[in-house]
Amino acid sequence: MIANNVPLVKPSLQRESDKREFVFTLADFEQIRKLIYEHAGILLSSTKQDMVYSRLARRLRERGLKTFSEYLAILKQSDKAEWEEFVNSLTTNLTSFFREPHHFPILGEYLKKLHGKPSIKIWCCASSTGEEPYSIAMTVVETFNNFNVPVSIFASDLDTKVLATASKGVYAPDRVDRLPRERLSRFFVKTAGSSDGSFSVRPELRRLINFQRLNLLEPNWGVHGPLDVIFCRNIMIYFDKPTQYKILKRFVPLMDRNGLLFAGHSESFLYASDLFHLQGKTVYELANKGMVR
């Protein structure tokens, strides 16, 4: 049996971990797994020790600590700022403009059907660095051929760092290089005074989106329906099924009866068929439309 306070090493990695700057035990790892699961719903598998070490090592360095147990003691004192850093360090924020592109023509067609509605509401609940909500906003403008549309996009994420990037709307050239030229010139401008050739989202597009921190695990979201669309892509994969189901259940009363829920390519909500039905490729609609407004 392995004692819980021994440094965390697989025999084959012994030499590698001997070089580690900070003491990191199996007990530390288990505690970190528990904390991030309880706080954010993020389920880290037992193989993620190296990832956890490398993502949090920067925090220990910054705070002048030598061991992960010292770091955990700071978290236990409910240091709010450090908790924010802790969570930000452990989220995975991979995203891109028009990721999973088949969703955007579906969104466009659906929006066309809503033409004339006085207010259209869209929630993007894991917006990361902003590429997803801006792709939604571009689809809205392209569909109605107008920036002045009665559409509001609420974009939220747990991670405050990515949210700040999203809100700024400034992207390095390699983030936008796969956008067609027309989109790039219609929705972005070269960032004034930047030496790295970055692009800024045009203010008229930015105005369609309201960015805010929101933890899907918290009991009060402060989100008001009816929502026409929810984008909840590539986030449920980090949660276990009971957590996913609880969130899906909370989506139901927030949605318009004909609303659409977009999921990520590896996420399936077929097990929640009492709540949502598959309508198209990873696009869901309410299972029981009679239950909502």
Ligand SMILES: C[S@@+](CC[C@H](N)C(=O)[O-])C[C@H]1O[C@@H](n2cnc3c(N)ncnc32)[C@H](O)[C@@H]1O
């Ligand atoms: C992989 S990104 C997905 C980004 C985007 N939806 C996409 O598909 O390209 C997952 C995002 O979920 C966010 N996240 C993780 N746990 C969360 C929670 N409990 N509440 C809200 N957002 C969370 C992370 O911060 C991260 O930005």
